[in-house]
Amino acid sequence: MSAHDMTFPSDFTFGVATSAYQVEGGLENDWAEWERAGKLKDPHMRCGRGVDHWNRYEEDYGLARDVGATAFRMSLEWARIEPERGRVDGAVLEAYRERLLRMKARGLRPVVTLHHFTHPSWFHRETPWHLPRSVDAFRAYARACAPVLEGLDALVISLNEPMVLLLGGYLQGLMPPGIADGAKTMAALENMVRAHVAAREELQAVLGRVELGISQNMLAFAPDRWWNPMDRAxxxxxxxxxxxxxxxxxxxxxxxxxxxxxxxxxxxxPGARGSCDFIGMNYYTRAHLRFIPKPPFIDFKFRDVNGRGLTDIGWELWPEGFGQVLRELKRYGLPVWVTENGIDDRSGLRRPDYIHAHLKELLAARADGVDVRGYLYWSLLDNFEWLEGWGPRFGLYHVDFNTLERRPTPACRYFREVATTRQLLPPEAVLHRAPAPGAEPLRLAQPSAAR
Known part of the structure; x- marks a missing residue:
């Protein structure tokens, strides 16, 4: 690719991504109950205070700006907003509204997720996704959230990775609600589609036009045995x-x-037709699929096929799959937002190369006609990684989980260089040279008292 091909247009958005449960702290919901039941890989692990983003949000917005981000993805926590079914906490809605206004004032476009895996404690007992009344519950929640978004020009995500929630929570029983039932999985899938439609109706009633979509985890797939027709199927x-x-x-x-x-x-x-304004995609890796002659007839694994090594969480490094999946999205004829992409890199040394390789694939996909509008790195901060707990580190900023001190990793400087210059240089061309004269140093955020 030529130097011209390595340039991002001026209207392309670079941003960062987070989710409420993973960073805010102090939450009581279905995941907190799951942890207390000892169902994580480490049965003693708790999210607890997270990384205290609920109190440190202003500092974290500053860290996002320091790396050149102009968009910030966050989620609203349903359990905070509606801790009891039908009782909406107005003070929490005001607090989220204030956070979003501050975000906007800092030059960060809000990317707001309504549902990022977690539910109020009452949800699975009273309105589980496999029952139609779940749609009514989500509609009421979206109705409560709509005024929070007024006047913000927010990109809105109704559901984060619904297929991950269904696979993990309804088919494998590895996450809340802990069900393993194919028929209920399909019923829940239909109701989540209907819930997205209901949320759109409620948001439009208050906001008028709204840019709404979902964030879908997307994998590159390969047959575990290239010669096996069942694996290929x-x-x-x-x-x-x-x-x-x-x-x-x-x-x-x-x-x-x-x-x-x-x-x-x-x-x-029918109401779902034309109900999204953009395609949100999250990409991390490739999965190798193998047919097995007993239910569920499928096994998947991550393999180091090309000698690049696996990420620290054990996923294949396969940026080529990012470009492949982006090109597949052309079929929808809609703008594409990369709402998550990142690496568990506990040394902090491989992240710049990971970002470079994936952004190179993104530019190549744009050159092939894919209308990619933005790239949100997962994540701004090291945080609580669901079933894996506190082991993985996806953050541009390393977080000391004892003191909550945020320290920039080498990827901070690299990300800032690309985001601000719009030029995709290789990491060694950025990290091995002295900072430009007058360039502001990356700040070190210190723990602050809770507000």
């Missing part, structure tokens, strides 16, 4: 069901999933 079925079924429902109004031995559904949701 699983790749086709898996890519369609996991990567595309939800988005296709929001574009066409038709939900179609066929995973033999797991579950299938064919349902029309």
């Amino acid at each position: 699983l790749v086709r079925l898996g890519a369609q069901a996991y990567n595309h079924a939800f988005h296709e429902a929001l574009v066409s109004g038709r939900l179609r999933v066929n995973m033999p031995g797991i579950g299938s559904t064919r349902v029309d949701v």
Whole structure:
């Protein structure tokens, strides 16, 4: 690619991403209950205070600006807003509104997720996703959130990674609600599509026009045995069901999933047609699929095929898959936002190369006609990583989980260089030279008293 091809346009957005439960702290919801039941890999692990973003949000906005970000993805915590079914906490809504206004004042466009995996403690008992009344519950929640977003020009995400929630919570039983039932999985999938539609209706009633979509985790898939026709068939079925079924429902109004031995559904949701304004995609790695002759008939693994090593969480380094999946999104004819991309890099030394390789694929996809509007790195900060707890480190900023001190990793300087100059240089061209005269140093954020 030429030097011209290594340039981002002036209107391309660089940003960072977070989620409420992973950073805010002090939350009581279904995940907190799951932890107390000892269901994480380490049964003694707790999210607890998170990294205290609820109190340190102003400092963290400053850290985002320091790395050149002009967008900040965060989520509203349903359990804070509606701790009891039907009782909305107005003070919490005001607190979120204030945080978003401060964010906007700092030059950060809000990217607001309504639902990022977690639920109020009452949800799975009273309105679980596999029952139609879940749609009514989500509609009421979206109605309460709508005034918080007025006048902010926010990019809004109704649901984060719904297929991950369904796979982990409804098929494998590894996360709340801990169900392993194919029929309930398909019912929950349909209701989540309907919940997105309901949220859109409620947001539009208050905001008028709203830029709304979902964030879909998308994997590159490969057959574990290239010569095996069953493995190759699983790749086709898996890519369609996991990567595309939800988005296709929001574009066409038709939900179609066929995973033999797991579950299938064919349902029309007319209100879903044309119900998203952008395609949100999260990409991290590639999965190798293998057919096994017993339910659920599918096994997947991460393999180091090319000698690059695995990430510290054990995922394959496969930036080529990022470009592949981006090109697949052309079929929808909508703008694309990369709402998450990042690496668990506990030394902090591999992250610049990871970012460079993936942004190179992004630029190549843009050159091929994919309308990618923005890239949000996951994450601004090291944080609580769900079933893995406090082990993984995805942050541009390293967080000391004892003192909560934030320290810049080498990727901070690299990300800032790319975001501010719009030039995709290799990391060694940035990190091995002296900072430009007059360049502001990356700040070190210190713990502050709770406000």
